[in-house]
Amino acid sequence: AQSVTQLGSHVSVSEGALVLLRCNYSSSVPPYLFWYVQYPNQGLQLLLKYTSAATLVKGINGFEAEFKKSETSFHLTKPSAHMSDAAEYFCAVRVPSGYGGSQGNLIFGKGTKLSVKP
């Protein structure tokens, strides 16, 4: 069965500092991986996705993530935090349909709330 673990339910950084949000996954087959962001009273917005192409994936708003198969990790980073980055971030995994997965079924981590201090 697939699962996602996000280390740290709360992360606080200073404005301009590096953002690092950790995600480890468990999957018996090569997965698709996603990062989403959720602002208060809103739905989830896709930041980036990994679909077995390049292992370093660049997303929106300056975020990027690196897929490391040996570590089963897909950590999200941003070189310099901005106040507007304060939100909750979710890592999600999906099994490709060729391995019996469903396109519509994402398995989410518990989320990490990012606070940015001025």
Next chain:
Amino acid sequence: KAGVTQTPRYLIKTRGQQVTLSCSPISGHRSVSWYQQTPGQGLQFLFEYFSETQRNKGNFPGRFSGRQFSNSRSEMNVSTLELGDSALYLCASSLAGGQGQPQHFGDGTRLSIL
């Protein structure tokens, strides 16, 4: 291009009632999924519809049901509401086919049970 639209945004119901939530996917998207988000359980998959057929189902009781129409719009119904059904219900749509197509989410319907 319009995003995923969910109506209503907020609902207040009492125990025992039933409720219907609506979701209009992005134009051209044929897969619609529903998720429940609560502080305790996080984001949990309810079910997925594709071409008016339920393609996948999560681990929720039969009180939770859904359907999809020929225009890909979807509805979710919860009967005999319980206090624990209070949650944000999110709908997501994606293109049919194509490996790795991401899901795009609406802003959700916040359901409160009194």
